[in-house]
Amino acid sequence: MTKQEKQNQNSNSRWMDIYEGAEYIKHSVSFIHNNIDKIPHYKPKGKLLFLKKELDEWIMGKIQN
16 A cells, blocks of 8 residues: 555544534534534534544535435
8 A cells, every 4th residue: 555545544534523524514513513413423422523534425425416
């Protein structure tokens, strides 16, 4: 595996908090709260977390629909 492939793999499995997730999908934090049932997320100990790879897949599903 090349260095670039490893970096891509690591960035895809990167965890983001709600602020990073909102910035990444180009929406507000309130948009995320209002649509959380539609957005792939995890909530350990009450903190919303997102995986970049899952947000990418969610975005692609929205584009294809």
